[in-house]
Amino acid sequence: MKSYINAKPESGKNFYLEFKDKGKIVLLNLLKFKSKANYTNLDSLKPEKELSGKEAYQLYMDHTLPELKKAGSRVLFYGDSKNFLIGPESESWDAVLLVEHASVAKFMEFSQNKDYLKTAGHRTAALEDSRLLPTSEREI
Secondary structure, three states: OOOOOOHHHHHHHHHHHHHHOOOOOOEEEEEEEOOOOOOOOOOOOOOOOOHHHHHHHHHHHHHHHHHHHOOOEEEEEEOOOOOOOOOOOOOOOOOOEEEEOOOOOHHHHHHOOOHHHOHHHHHHHEEEEEOOOOOOOOOO
16 A cells, blocks of 8 residues: 655645745645554654654644744644545545645745754654645635
8 A cells, every 4th residue: 555654846846836826825634643653764753662653643743833833834723533424435544634834935944944854753653644735715
Protein backbone atom coordinates (compact mmCIF):
# COMPACT_ATOMS: atom_id res chain seq x y z
CA MET A 1 0.00 0.00 0.00
CA LYS A 2 1.41 3.37 -1.00
CA SER A 3 1.35 6.12 1.60
CA TYR A 4 1.62 9.88 1.28
CA ILE A 5 3.48 11.73 4.02
CA ASN A 6 5.35 14.59 2.31
CA ALA A 7 4.64 16.76 -0.72
CA LYS A 8 6.56 16.13 -3.92
CA PRO A 9 8.44 19.14 -5.36
CA GLU A 10 6.17 19.21 -8.44
CA SER A 11 3.05 19.21 -6.24
CA GLY A 12 4.47 22.08 -4.21
CA LYS A 13 5.19 24.08 -7.34
CA ASN A 14 1.66 23.48 -8.69
CA PHE A 15 0.16 24.40 -5.31
CA TYR A 16 2.08 27.67 -5.29
CA LEU A 17 1.09 28.59 -8.84
CA GLU A 18 -2.57 27.70 -8.35
CA PHE A 19 -3.10 29.41 -4.98
CA LYS A 20 -0.55 32.27 -4.87
CA ASP A 21 -3.15 34.93 -5.73
CA LYS A 22 -6.07 33.46 -3.75
CA GLY A 23 -5.39 35.16 -0.42
CA LYS A 24 -6.35 33.14 2.63
CA ILE A 25 -6.11 29.35 2.24
CA VAL A 26 -7.32 26.47 4.38
CA LEU A 27 -5.50 23.14 4.29
CA LEU A 28 -7.56 20.00 4.87
CA ASN A 29 -5.44 17.27 6.45
CA LEU A 30 -6.63 13.65 6.62
CA LEU A 31 -4.45 11.68 9.02
CA LYS A 32 -3.90 7.98 9.66
CA PHE A 33 -1.66 7.21 12.63
CA LYS A 34 0.78 4.34 13.01
CA SER A 35 -0.07 2.03 15.89
CA LYS A 36 3.51 2.58 17.13
CA ALA A 37 5.49 5.73 16.24
CA ASN A 38 8.62 5.03 14.22
CA TYR A 39 11.60 7.25 15.06
CA THR A 40 14.06 5.52 12.71
CA ASN A 41 16.62 8.15 11.58
CA LEU A 42 15.07 10.65 14.03
CA ASP A 43 17.31 9.93 17.03
CA SER A 44 17.41 13.56 18.19
CA LEU A 45 13.61 13.53 18.62
CA LYS A 46 13.12 9.98 19.86
CA PRO A 47 11.34 9.98 23.22
CA GLU A 48 12.55 7.80 26.08
CA LYS A 49 9.39 5.70 26.07
CA GLU A 50 7.60 4.15 23.12
CA LEU A 51 4.70 6.22 21.78
CA SER A 52 1.69 5.51 19.64
CA GLY A 53 1.38 7.39 16.39
CA LYS A 54 -1.41 9.47 17.93
CA GLU A 55 0.84 10.42 20.88
CA ALA A 56 3.73 11.33 18.55
CA TYR A 57 1.39 13.49 16.48
CA GLN A 58 0.33 15.28 19.66
CA LEU A 59 4.02 16.07 20.30
CA TYR A 60 4.18 17.44 16.75
CA MET A 61 1.12 19.63 17.41
CA ASP A 62 2.49 20.81 20.78
CA HIS A 63 5.63 22.10 19.04
CA THR A 64 3.87 23.30 15.89
CA LEU A 65 1.05 25.41 17.37
CA PRO A 66 3.34 28.21 18.65
CA GLU A 67 5.06 28.38 15.24
CA LEU A 68 1.68 28.52 13.48
CA LYS A 69 0.62 31.41 15.71
CA LYS A 70 3.87 33.29 15.02
CA ALA A 71 3.14 32.91 11.28
CA GLY A 72 -0.37 34.34 11.73
CA SER A 73 -1.98 30.95 11.01
CA ARG A 74 -4.50 29.05 13.10
CA VAL A 75 -6.09 25.66 13.58
CA LEU A 76 -9.78 25.88 12.70
CA PHE A 77 -10.60 22.30 13.63
CA TYR A 78 -8.90 19.14 14.87
CA GLY A 79 -11.00 16.08 15.54
CA ASP A 80 -11.34 12.33 15.42
CA SER A 81 -12.62 10.57 12.34
CA LYS A 82 -13.11 7.06 11.02
CA ASN A 83 -15.10 5.90 8.00
CA PHE A 84 -16.65 7.97 5.23
CA LEU A 85 -20.39 8.53 5.14
CA ILE A 86 -19.96 9.03 1.39
CA GLY A 87 -16.76 7.64 -0.04
CA PRO A 88 -14.76 4.46 -0.41
CA GLU A 89 -15.37 1.85 2.26
CA SER A 90 -11.74 0.80 1.92
CA GLU A 91 -10.50 4.16 3.29
CA SER A 92 -10.65 5.39 6.86
CA TRP A 93 -8.86 8.22 8.64
CA ASP A 94 -8.06 8.67 12.32
CA ALA A 95 -8.20 12.47 12.41
CA VAL A 96 -9.07 15.57 10.41
CA LEU A 97 -7.20 18.86 10.76
CA LEU A 98 -8.11 22.21 9.17
CA VAL A 99 -5.41 24.90 9.24
CA GLU A 100 -5.92 28.44 7.97
CA HIS A 101 -3.01 30.44 6.54
CA ALA A 102 -3.18 34.10 5.48
CA SER A 103 -1.67 33.22 2.10
CA VAL A 104 0.42 30.67 0.25
CA ALA A 105 3.47 32.84 0.91
CA LYS A 106 2.78 32.72 4.66
CA PHE A 107 2.33 28.93 4.52
CA MET A 108 5.61 28.52 2.61
CA GLU A 109 7.37 30.78 5.12
CA PHE A 110 5.96 28.69 8.00
CA SER A 111 6.84 25.34 6.39
CA GLN A 112 10.47 26.44 5.95
CA ASN A 113 10.84 27.96 9.44
CA LYS A 114 13.87 26.42 11.17
CA ASP A 115 12.13 26.29 14.56
CA TYR A 116 9.21 24.39 13.01
CA LEU A 117 11.52 22.01 11.11
CA LYS A 118 13.44 21.07 14.30
CA THR A 119 10.51 19.00 15.55
CA ALA A 120 8.56 18.24 12.35
CA GLY A 121 10.00 14.71 12.48
CA HIS A 122 7.36 13.85 15.09
CA ARG A 123 4.84 14.06 12.22
CA THR A 124 6.86 11.62 10.12
CA ALA A 125 7.21 9.24 13.08
CA ALA A 126 3.46 9.42 13.76
CA LEU A 127 1.83 9.03 10.37
CA GLU A 128 1.08 5.89 8.42
CA ASP A 129 -0.65 7.91 5.68
CA SER A 130 -2.05 11.36 5.06
CA ARG A 131 -3.70 13.65 2.55
CA LEU A 132 -3.30 17.41 2.30
CA LEU A 133 -5.86 19.31 0.24
CA PRO A 134 -5.45 23.08 -0.17
CA THR A 135 -8.66 25.09 -0.46
CA SER A 136 -9.61 28.71 -1.01
CA GLU A 137 -12.87 30.40 -0.18
CA ARG A 138 -15.40 31.34 -2.83
CA GLU A 139 -18.64 33.28 -2.83
CA ILE A 140 -21.87 31.31 -2.66
